[in-house]
Structures are given as C-alpha cells and as structure tokens.
Amino acid sequence: MQMMMMKFKGTFFTLHSFQNPNFSFSKLASGIPPSQTILAPFHSNSNSNSNSNSNSNSESNHEFSPFEKITKVDDALQLFDEMTQTQPLPSAVKFNKLLTVVTKTKHYSCSIDLFKQMAAIGVPVDVYTTTIVIKCCCQMSCTTEGFAIVAYGFKRGLVPNVCTFNTLLNGLILEDRVIEAERLFKKLIKEKLCEPNVVMYNTMIKGLCKFGNNDIPIALIRLMDERGCKPDVVTYSTIIDSLCKDEMVDDALKLFNEMILRKGILPNVVTYNSLMRGLCNSGRWDDASKILREMEDERISPDVITYTILVDALCKEGKVEDAEPIINIMAERGKVPDLVTYTSLIDGYCLQGKMRKARAVFDGMMSKGIVPNVVTYNSLLDGYCKKLKIDEAMHLFHQITEKDMKPDVVTYSIMLQGLFRVGRCKAARKLFNEMRAHNRISPDACTYRIVLEGLCNNHQVDEALSLFHMMGENKLNLDIVVYNILIDGASKCGKLDIAKVLFNDQRVKGLHPDVWTYTVLIKGFCREGLVREAKELFQKMAEIGCVPNRVTYNVLLRGLLKNGQHDTIEMLLKEMDGQVDH
C-alpha cells in the first residue's frame, strides 16, 4: 500500500498547478506512449517457437475444448447438433460453455433458441445455463422474460444466486427501469435472498449514475465498506465516468485520487479513458496530455478507445487535421482503428464541410473491410445537408435502405432538417409521415423541434400549430424549446395573439420560460410597435431573475430605435455595459 502511494505521488494532486503554455496538438499526439504489451505472439503464428510452453498448453486444451476454436455462430450450431446426438449427452458444463461462446458473439436470440432446444431434448441445465439465457433476454431488452426463466428454473429446483440476480438487475437498468432495480436490490438484502457482492454493487451504482445521481453511488461505496464488501476499480471507474459525463471533471479527479491514495486501488485503461474523455470534452488539453504521460509512467497502454476519444475530441474542436495523424500513430503502435475511430474522423470532416475528405476516409475504411453502420451514414448525411447538398444526401439516404441497413430516428431527423432548410416542405412532410407510419421508428423530441421549426421558417405556422396540438399532452408538449419555436414562429407571421396564448400556456403547464422565450416575445412586441409591452416584459424578466443576454438587448434596442425612444436607449446601453459580455 505504501509502495502504491509512493508510486502515485506524482498523480493529479498538483493538477491545478499544472500548466503548459507551450502545449500543441502535435505534442499531444507524440506524447502517446507506445504499446507496452507484446502482442506479437498472439497476433501471428510466426512466433510459435518463442512461446512453446503456452503453445503446447493451448494445443492440449484444444483437444478437449472445441469451444475455443469457434469463431462463427454456424460452427457453434454445428457443434451443438453433434453434442445433442452424442450418447450419453454431454454434461451441462459443456453446453454452458457453448452457450457462452454464442452469447459472446452477441447472437442472443440464437442462444435462447438453443436453450429451448436443450429443454425440449432433456439436456441437463443448471443455474449457470439459466443465468446465461437470462442475460440474453436482458440484452434484447426482454428482462421480463428473464424473470420468467427464473420461475422456470425455480420449478426445476434451480435456485437463483447472486450472479442470476445481478444479471436481472443489469437488465432492468439497461431498460431504464432503475426504480424496479432499486426495489429488487433492497428486497434481496431485506429478505436475505443473496448477499450483494462487489459486482452487484457495481451494477446498482451504474444504474443510479445512469439515473443522473452521483451522490448516492458515492454513499453506496460507504455502505459497501460497512457491509464488508471492498469496492474495486470498476466501482470507482463507474462513478468517475458518470462525473465526467456530467462535466464534473474536478470531482472525478478527486475520486480518482481517493481511489489510489486512500484505497490503494490501481486505475486501469478504462479509468484513464473516462478521465481522458472528460478532460478532452471540457477542452482541458494540457490535463489530457498529462493523463497520457501518467499512463506511460504507469505502463498502461492506451487502447483503441483512448485513441478514439482523442480523435473525436480533436474533431469536435475543429482540429480534424490534428486528429487524422492519430490513425497513423495507432498503426505504428499496433492498435487497429475501428468503426468508431473512423466514424469520429468522418464526422470531423463533415462538421467542417470537407465532404471530399470525409468521403475519402469513408472509402479508405471500407477498403479495409470495415462495414459502416447507421451512425457513420448519419454523419455523412448531416455533412451533405449542412452544405445544402440535398440531392447527395437523398441519394445516400436511399443507399442506406438499399444496403439493408435500418435508418433510425437520427437519420430521419437529419433528412427532415435538410429538406426544410432548402424549402422542400412537401418532401419533408412526406418523409415525416413515412416516419410516423413506421412501426419501429418514432419521432423524438428532437424530430418534433426540427419539424416545427422547419414549418415555421417556411411560413407554415398553422401547420406547425396543428401538429403541436395534435401532439396532445405528452412529454413533447412540455418542452420549453418547442414553445420558443412556436412563439417565435407565430409572432413572425403577425399572430401575436397566438404567441401570447402560447406564452401563458407554457407557464400554466409549469414550464420555466428561459431567455430565449422572453427574447422571442419581446421581438414579437417590437415588430408590432408595441414597445411598452416589450419594455414591461423586459422588466418582468429582471424581476424573476432571468438574465437578458446580448440578443435580448439587441432586440429591444432595435425596437426602441424604430420607435424613436432615444432616452430609454441610452439608459439601456449603460445597463448593458455593466451586464453583458462583449
């Protein structure tokens, strides 16, 4: 422990004092430590002599363990057939191994089918078998089916254990059923159905973090201590990651230090990756670079995810030319860029409108045998739409469907935004109807915002309003941004009465108008020459503590100017000087 503390003396304790004014992106890239793991013997067969011991072991293993050889599901299915025809039937352990292999390839429904066949043939199943199959149900968002399997097992004397319950907890969390997960977790403890272990605490912590809570998970670490269950690197990494995602990077670093210095738990590449992402996304490049150096000091090799985080963050910062060389650095260090890495880079070029470059990366990726998915296509689509190249976008959109790939809600939203932008409302409405008729994809809050804004910008406010009313009292109708769009749209086309009704309506619903809400309505009043009303609303903003921004001042100033209220303008300019950043 003492050694460990010494080892990490140079860690983030001095983070805030760490400053590097000469920082550059190329330095960041060159600071990436080389791979410390010797991968060669596992990646090629040219080193068989140098590793004779482990080789002979694995060979002898293979004789008895055909499961390790399986790379494709078809192989597994064939082996399953052979196993079921063997007399006497192989043990449950052997079938479990096979099921594990299939499950690891993410062919969950296949595993479930095999389980059904096993049950039909009378292959012995145990609690391991049911746990594997429950996991498959959970991964397919059918956790309720997972509970049914517990009941099935129970009838056959298979008592669920901590692994089984943990799988179910994880399933509930995957389906955002966090309250049910919490209830189950408490029930397990209260009724002594099983004593939670570190894995189960970690699952629960993940769920709570996902639910937007970081304080309870931290408190849970204390509970673990009390109940004699030691938190591990996963416990801390989960919370560190959640804090980073909530832009609380300093709290994450504090926890990181606590983990190392007080608990003596060593961080691994996952912990570092979370911190890297948190720091990069908040533009703290110096600190990110320090993390890379610290990884090097601790001999922890960055993995594909580390590099991808860097590529993505640089691209989002508009530094795509700094991101591209990272692909080469990866190659030098034996790390193969994957679909996510390439997609991040493609997205970076698209964001800059460099579509030819984006296309070149896309083609390069394809030539390496990496198959793009809907996220990759969406990046390209968005790029074309932003450049108003709708025909290219449309072409790509059709290509997605032709390739048997399923467009998702984002694909449709991007296309809708593009079509509205170039004023092709008829096509947009057709696409929107097509989307609504789709039984698998339904428009989300973002889609509705795009459609409402599109209609308003194309002088179709009545259609926007009727769509809004049709949405009824659902969550989307409780979105302040939607109200802002409509208030702006209505007042722009002279329907100030409707704008006022909408303004009151959102307050009745308990929504909190923001700067934008007030600004668009002030703009509406000014447009109609109702300067007194505009000033009153401006006053009201101040009263409820909603701070006007530069746009608000500009809108009001223009209104006053148009109506010759020069005294008020002078007063406002003085006020602005003291309040608004220029």
Added chain:
DNA sequence: TTAGGGTTAG
C-alpha cells in the same frame, strides 16, 4: 469446470 459489473461515434 461453465454464468453476472465499468470506457469510444451521430
């Protein structure tokens, strides 16, 4: 001698 938990893209 088999099962369960944490990190990356729109």
